[in-house]
Amino acid sequence: MPGRERKPVRSRLKSTIAVRQAWKWGAFLLLSTTFLVAAEPKRLEKTIETIQRPRVSIANLSGQVVVKGWEKNQVHVMCNLPSNRVEVDTEVLPAAGQAEKIHFTTHVLDPLATGAEEMADYTLEVPAGANVEIRNPQGSVRLEGLHSDTSVESVGGRIVATDVSGHLALQTMGGDIEAIRPSGRVEAYSITGNLHFVSPATAKLRGSTTSGRIVYEGDFVSGGDYTLSAYSGDMDIVCPASSSFELNAKTVHGKVDNRLPLTSRRHAPSPLSPGNSLLGTRNTGNATVELRSFSGTIHIRPQL
Amino acid sequence: MKERIARSAGCDQFDAELAAYLEGESRPQVVAHARQCGYCAATLSDLEQIRMSARELPWEEPSPAVWANLRAALEAEDAFRVPGDRWAWLGHLGLLRHPAPVGALASLAILGTLFTLSPARLEPVRTSEAGLVAGLGENAPAVMSVDEAAWARTIHELEDTYRAREPFLEPELKVTYRQSLDSLNGSIRECLTSLQAEPTNTLARDYLLDAYSQKAELLTSAIEFSGR
Numbered sequence: 001m002p003g004r005e006r007k008p009v010r011s012r013l014k015s016t017i018a019v020r021q022a023w024k025w026g027a028f029l030l031l032s033t034t035f036l037v038a039a040e041p042k043r044l045e046k047t048i049e050t051i052q053r054p055r056v057s058i059a060n061l062s063g064q065v066v067v068k069g070w071e072k073n074q075v076h077v078m079c080n081l082p083s084n085r086v087e088v089d090t091e092v093l094p095a096a097g098q099a100e101k102i103h104f105t106t107h108v109l110d111p112l113a114t115g116a117e118e119m120a121d122y123t124l125e126v127p128a129g130a131n132v133e134i135r136n137p138q139g140s141v142r143l144e145g146l147h148s149d150t151s152v153e154s155v156g157g158r159i160v161a162t163d164v165s166g167h168l169a170l171q172t173m174g175g176d177i178e179a180i181r182p183s184g185r186v187e188a189y190s191i192t193g194n195l196h197f198v199s200p201a202t203a204k205l206r207g208s209t210t211s212g213r214i215v216y217e218g219d220f221v222s223g224g225d226y227t228l229s230a231y232s233g234d235m236d237i238v239c240p241a242s243s244s245f246e247l248n249a250k251t252v253h254g255k256v257d258n259r260l261p262l263t264s265r266r267h268a269p270s271p272l273s274p275g276n277s278l279l280g281t282r283n284t285g286n287a288t289v290e291l292r293s294f295s296g297t298i299h300i301r302p303q304l
Numbered sequence: 305m306k307e308r309i310a311r312s313a314g315c316d317q318f319d320a321e322l323a324a325y326l327e328g329e330s331r332p333q334v335v336a337h338a339r340q341c342g343y344c345a346a347t348l349s350d351l352e353q354i355r356m357s358a359r360e361l362p363w364e365e366p367s368p369a370v371w372a373n374l375r376a377a378l379e380a381e382d383a384f385r386v387p388g389d390r391w392a393w394l395g396h397l398g399l400l401r402h403p404a405p406v407g408a409l410a411s412l413a414i415l416g417t418l419f420t421l422s423p424a425r426l427e428p429v430r431t432s433e434a435g436l437v438a439g440l441g442e443n444a445p446a447v448m449s450v451d452e453a454a455w456a457r458t459i460h461e462l463e464d465t466y467r468a469r470e471p472f473l474e475p476e477l478k479v480t481y482r483q484s485l486d487s488l489n490g491s492i493r494e495c496l497t498s499l500q501a502e503p504t505n506t507l508a509r510d511y512l513l514d515a516y517s518q519k520a521e522l523l524t525s526a527i528e529f530s531g532r
Contacts, residue, residue: 062476114474114475115474115475115476118474137477137529138474138476138477155477155480155481155525155529156476156477156479156480173480173481173484173522174480174483174484191484191487191488191518191522192480192483192484192487208514210484210487210488210491210515210518211487211490211491229514231487231491231511231515232487232490232491250507251507252498252505252507252508252511253494253498292507294491294494294495294498294507294508294511295494
């Protein structure tokens with residue numbers, strides 16, 4: 001070009017190298033950004049139209065699972081995955097139209113992932129009539145306002161169910177279980193965890209723990225059937241003075257500490273000493289209450 | 305692809321026997337016909353080429369989703385079920401890949417059947433074998449029923465497997481399983497001691513059977529989970 005001074009060869013070479021370096025750094029930065037984005041926490045959020053009583057299952061490994069019932073015929077899920085070493089599969093059946101079954105499954109993508117890297121936190125709103133099944137070995141589960149069958153299984157997680165009116169089946173080896181105002185059938189099992197029943201309105205309740213403690217706070221429904229068993233943990237039954245039930249409490253090496261006046265019944269022949277068992281009727285004996293323990297103390301007292 | 309000019313009866317027989325020939329059966333007609341018919345020879349050549357290439361493909365492990373779906377399908381068809389197993393659900397992700405846990409589950413199932421059929425299951429066992437296999441001390445056997453001795457044997461076998469697999473458990477899970485096992489072991493020991501003093505104490509015997517049952521289920525669950 002006229003008037004334009006040509007750069008010496010060395011200078012042109014430097015410019016070329018500089019451009020190449022810039023490209024290299026640019027590419028490096030771009031790749032780094034891509035990897036950083038991939039490593040960022042992932043979030044899944046979707047809404048699925050369902051029938052009135054769909055079946056919803058969650059198979060998680062670790063993290064918190066919260067499921068709330070609502071009036072819509074929809075399942076709304078939000079899932080946070082802090083690590084990119086896990087993913088969530090959603091299976092909806094049928095594939096088109098209103099879903100009848102929805103399965104959420106957390107998969108570990110990296111076999112070397114451990115602990116927090118396997119975590120996934122779920123928050124779901126589901127139709128109140130949905131059947132819900134949750135497996136969350138290392139995480140906690142919270143349920144609210146469900147009116148149909150619900151089962152939860154964990155190894156070490158805590159389970160809290162509030163205002164559930166369907167059949168409630170809760171199992172955790174090491175976690176605590178709390179059922180607040182359940183009104184359907186309740187089954188709660190733990191090995192080292194505590195069981196806490198608050199204001200139950202259910203006619204059938206089973207609770208068992210080996211070394212945990214059991215606390216039952218509330219009345220017994222007329223015609224209801226209640227069985228609580230603790231091995232070494234204590235048991236506290238706190239009920240209104242107006243409660244009406246037949247009581248059968250027995251313990252092998254523990255004690256029965258009753259502070260509610262009962263009409264005593266005669267014992268059937270039993271190897272247990274009188275101090276280790278108590279049969280009696282409270283008011284008209286409308287409900288049946290069976291309490292058993294191996295070495296813990298069974299406390300029965302009125303609500304103040 | 306070659307166009308077939310004229311189809312003969314030999315071609316029909318070739319078609320009928322081709323699958324068996326490719327599966328390794330002796331079908332001389334297939335080879336003989338392929339020598340005479342260009343179309344069938346090309347078909348045979350293509351299929352053999354595909355078979356050879358397929359042999360060289362690497363083995364690929366199906367994704368966890370495949371196993372999960374397979375298990376779900378089998379469960380839906382009631383293809384397998386563990387009687388009374390409260391914790392068996394934990395192994396859902398990898399049951400078919402791990403023969404040891406499957407064996408453990410099978411032994412539980414067999415045991416459950418034996419208990420149902422055993423007419424004299426509440427009669428005390430007076431041999432020392434049951435207590436020794438349970439690893440529960442010299443005094444225990446005298447008060448064990450047939451059921452309890454059978455549980456003890458099963459639990460002993462499960463414990464061996466569990467000990468071998470425990471290192472593969474997630475640390476948090478290991479702690480929970482260990483605490484639960486300690487709790488159950490404590491209750492088994494106390495129940496046996498109690499029964500030693502009062503062999504007719506039915507409540508203690510109920511607790512003992514409950515503890516055995518829970519321990520077997522817990523070990524099965526832990527074994528399966530360690531193979532995930």
